[in-house]
Amino acid sequence: MITVVIPTIGRASLAEAIPEGVPVIVVEDTDRRGPAATRNRGWRQAKTPWVVFLDDVVPGEGWPEALTRDLADLPADVGGCQGRIEVPLPRERRPTDAERNTAGLARAEWITADMAYRRAVLEQVGGFDERFPRAYREDADLALRVRQAGFRLVRGERVTRHPVRDDGFWSSVRFQRGNADDALMRRVHGPRWRSLIGAGGLLPRHAVTTALGIGALGIGALGIGALALALAGGRRGALACAAGWAALTARFAWERIAPGPRTPGEVARMAVTSVVIPPAACLHRLRGELRARR
Known part of the structure; x- marks a missing residue:
């Protein structure tokens, strides 16, 4: 059934993700085409009515039995069923920015950390869109297309744990690559795609911060930065842009620092990356827009 x-790229924790008592297909992304393409290779090998996708997670105790109960007797109009994701956070201190970001997976909808789909539904919609090269938005895109095909998605009762990893000082900057995939989401699903999946975003504020930074540097040939200088006038305009950039950057950094442990290392990391994230997000989004148009 x-x-x-x-999907895997040979991670050390793979053994913990493999549940006992059910057929498992492990697909290694040897050609680095991304998880969307790797999952497509996997589910097309499956012969059962249901295919369950697991990512970098640890299934809870009794997971196979709970999964069977979740899928038993679901109406034909239900195309998929998501497990309940738990993210273990430290109890002795406030979570870091990276830990809070991972904890957001517990509230996310239709993510492939633990997501079951009818194989017939995957065939009908064509599976994952392989234009999404990262583990980002490819699952949301599939969920939207399944719903657009007339199927419902529901939550089950099985529990899966998603560990928190330390991806390094610059991980939050690297994650801005996902803004390129947001451009494809807009291209495919229209400007309201965020509301359809219940996702927020800071890109508009990042764009203003970046524009003010450009204006503060006096680079008058670059779009909005040039407009800001023209309106305010010369050196006075550059100072005004610098003040605006500093205020928005400080606000962004404090929003990330305040709920965290506020250790010297975490504060330093938030301060530095809060300067880099806005222009990185804008550059990746621009790159994504150009790619989506091609």
Whole structure:
């Protein structure tokens, strides 16, 4: 009835993700085409009515039995069923920015950390869109297309744990690459795509911060920065842009520092990356827009 598909690039924690008692297909992304393409290779090998996708997670105790109960007797109009994701956070201190970002997966909808789909539905909609090269938005895109095809998505009762990893000082900057995939989401699903999946975003504020930074540097040939200088006039305009940039950057940094442990290392990391994230987000979004148009 059920086949589990796990994409991997050879991670050390893979053994913890493999549940016992159900058929499992582990697909290694040897050609680095991304998880969307890897999952497609996996589910197309499956012969069962249901395919369950697991990512970098640890299924809870009794997971196979709970999964069977979740999928049993679901109406034909239900195309998919998501597990309940738990993210273990430290109890002795406030979570870091990276830990809070991972904890957001517990509230996310239709993510492939633990997501079951009818194989027939995957065939009908064509599976994952392989134009999404990262583990980002490819699952939301699939969920939207499944719903657009007339199927419902529901939450089950099985529990899966998603560990928190330390991806390094610059991880939050690297994650801005996902803004390129947001451009494809807009291209495919229209300007309201965020509301359809319940996602927020800071890109408009990042764009203003970046424009003010450009204006503060006096680079008058670059779009909005040039407009800001023209309106305010010369050196006075550059100072005004610098003040605006500093205020928005400080606000962004404090929003990330305040709920965290506020250790010297975490504060330094938030201060530095809060300067880099806005222009990085804008550059990746621009790159994504150009790619989506091609």
